[in-house]
Amino acid sequence: MSDDHSNEWYYNTRTGQVEPYSGAKSADRLGPYNSPEEAARALEKVEERNEAWDNDPKWNDD
Incomplete structure (x- = not known):
């Protein structure tokens, strides 16, 4: 697995903001x-x- 996270983007469920890999903790x-x-x-x-x-x-399966 590559250590290059430059093209990874995340949605922060706490703030409602988009952030790069280096953003908040993964739980959010x-x-x-x-x-x-x-x-x-x-x-x-x-x-x-x-x-x-x-x-x-x-x-x-209802």
Whole structure:
């Protein structure tokens, strides 16, 4: 694994800000993402994935 984190971006769930690898502790972040724009959509992506999983018949055992 590479030590180059220059293209890693994170969404900070505490502050609502996008930050580089050298930002806050990982417990408060979602990522890594390939760009600041992708990181800014982190919560949207989480919602999209949750919706997909909620409606996936392979995982719906109700």
